[in-house]
Amino acid sequence: MPIPYFSQWESPELVAAIVTGAMSAADDPRWADSGAVSAREYEFWSWRACGMACLRMMLAHRGQEVPPSVELAKECERFGGYVRHETGVHGLIYAPFLGWAADRFGIDGEVRIDFGLSELRSLVAQxxxxxxxxxKSIREPKSEPPRKGGHLVLVTGVTESGLVMNNPSGTGPHGQQDAYVDDEDFARFYALRGMVFGRAG
Structure with a gap:
């Protein structure tokens, strides 16, 4: 069964315009669906909500209630999954996030570092x-990223030569849900860390 998709923005069809700067996230007409108290609060969290979008996908796949993204982000912040600083937020911080997700939703996961692509593929295949x-530039898999890491995607499947993922900041009809990236391309963007969750269902 396909993993349900949630973008980190409320209007998936507007992500290309938002990430290229053609429009402000605050102008997303569905911003209030996020649970934010204002368009500006929505804009602030939407750029940092990739982990919350991935969590929402897992909750939906498990048939659980799916809270709004900004409500989740602010709750996660209270448990240490995000830490404010002068110019923004540190996070998602894996360990407190996982503790909160386990207590709040019964979703168990573990942090992995030095997490090679072959091991990742094996676990997803299981x-x-x-x-x-x-x-984040993995939305254009043939591009050259300036560095690795900083954005979370939910890897949901493997093929003989690549990975299938739901990308919270993906664009276009083939870049969001069940987006395919071949192993060689994925490796250029991948920071060899992440979180592994138990088999759903």
Whole structure:
């Protein structure tokens, strides 16, 4: 069964315009669906909500209630999954996030570092879901990222030569849900860390 998709923005069809700067996230007409108290609060969290989008996908796949993204982000912040600083937020911080997700939703996961692509592929092939740290420019898999990591995608499947993922900041009809990236391309964006979750269902 396909993993349900949630973008980190409320209007998936507007992500291309938002990430290229053609429009402000605050102008997303569905911003209030996020649970934010204002368009500006929505804009602030939407750029940082890749982990919350991945969590929402897992909750939906498990048939659980799916809270709004900004409500989740602010709750996660209270448990240490995000830490404010002068110019923004540190996070998602894996360990407190996992503790909160286990207590709040019964979703058990573990942090993986030095997490090679072959091990990631093996676990996903066994039915595990993986939040993998990649550079956000993976939405254009043939591009050259300036660095690795900083953005979370939910890896949901493997093929003989690549990975299938739901990308919270993906664009276009083939870049969001069940987006395919071949192994060689994925490796250029992948920071060799992430979180592994138990088999759903």
């Amino acid at each position: 039915g595990h879901q993986v939040m993998a740290s990649v550079h």
